[in-house]
Amino acid sequence: MIIQKTSNSRIGDFDPNNIGFGAAFIDHMIICEYENGKWGDVKLMPYGPLPFTPAMMGVNYGQACFEGMKAYKDKDGEVYLFRPEKNFERINKSAKRLAMPEITEEMFIDGLKALVDVDRAWIPYGEGKSLYLRPLIFATEEALKARISNKYMFAIVATPVQSYYTEPVSVKISDYYSRAASGGVGNAKAAGNYAAAFYPTKLANEEGYEQIIWTDDATHEYFEESGTMNVFVRINDTIYTPPTSDKILDGVTRDSFIQLAKKRGIDIKVEPIEVAKVVEAHKNGELKEVWGVGTAVVTTAFKALGYKDEKLVLPILSDEESFAISLKKNLVDIQTNQSEDPFGWRVKVEKHILETV
Structure with a gap:
């Protein structure tokens, strides 16, 4: 994994007591590009815009899929993912159905853990609060022709959230x-x-x-x-x-x-x-x-x-x-680690995982 940490964190502008849903994004993101029949290096980099054109095939022909998942923080500040292997399996099912290249478990799971670890300060603690994670795959080739794209991007972005609906x-x-x-x-x-x-x-x-x-x-x-x-x-x-x-x-x-x-x-x-x-x-x-x-x-x-x-x-x-x-x-x-986990669903994200990458 290629690591490029931000030199200008925005965490000081984040108010954990005033959270919308999907409006504020953490300091980093995961990016990996597919070209010439293979995936390249996974990159952890500062969150921000990427250079695409209106001729990008994902926009024109709809080759795009995603996952939704969360990271949770307990009272001791430990961080957990929930059943990430299920999301990994499903994003590949979606990719296959849309004729896009499947990703590896290492890209998905290690990418999630690295992102959550480096930006764990963004994960809010409290009832109904979590870090919403959005892994996605989309076609990036610049071409206007209705066919399977030759270029793709796998990315993970994340946003602190609170409860989506508060009333029935x-x-x-x-x-x-x-x-x-x-x-x-x-x-x-x-x-x-x-x-x-x-x-x-x-x-x-x-x-x-x-x-x-x-x-x-x-x-x-x-x-x-x-x-x-x-x-x-x-x-x-x-x-x-x-x-x-x-x-x-x-x-x-x-x-x-x-x-x-x-x-x-x-x-x-x-x-x-x-x-x-x-x-x-x-x-x-x-x-x-x-x-x-x-x-x-x-x-x-x-x-x-x-x-x-x-x-x-x-x-x-x-x-x-x-x-x-x-x-x-x-x-x-x-x-949220408030009870026993008899199913083995909870996956702890170890601190400073990037030091071993």
Whole structure:
């Protein structure tokens, strides 16, 4: 790894008590370029703009994917990553689906650890606070021709964050727009997936909803995801979540929730969720909770579901009654080193790792 530390840290301008989401970036970034059929040296360098042109193929033809993950600081100042191997596996699945070169585990894991170590002062400590990490791969060749690019960049940037949503949200069940189609790129974290979601979300916002529950493209009769999150539904004391497919992202937080629920003996079923079943359960008083999970939000509870011309208001549960809240606490306690980690998910980032690189 090539190391170039900044001589002008901006940490003095960072206020850990006044954090937005994704607005301020740490002092350094990781960069690695692909050319002539191979990846070059990984570089840790000062964060800043890079020289690209509007003819860059990633901008014109959409070869771009990314990951979302976090680093956490405990009360003793120690720093941890959470299940980074899952994100490594998934970014390569995304790259393969988009015909981009896969990266090595050393590039990904060592790059993350080096970046987090050198800028550990940027990682805020406290409830809901963390360092959001964004590994990404995108085409950089300067050419206007619809083909696979010959040049790429792997990068990691990071931003201190606090909780994405602080209150439950209302969501609209889509009966027209879909997030992904069979045979498409729904199970890849392709940048274009998010661009295509913005317009339907804007329409939902105009109706008074913060997000969308995406339904299947063929019939709109089954839940798939919610906004940029995986979705969970609790009917009585059973949790349901859709199985992953080529339309549904294999979320790390989703998998963690499933494993935590099983460990606690909660009845959880990974199976298709019919919209009609959810509506009927609400009518019968059996629909207890619906929530979304993802790296950025961890957990977002839904207070109402919009379906056609109806607004299905969900029960208000106490923290003790809510599966969503208690499972979130289990997960966050593991991530932030406040509880034992029976799964081996927590990965400690040793201090001064750059001295051994």
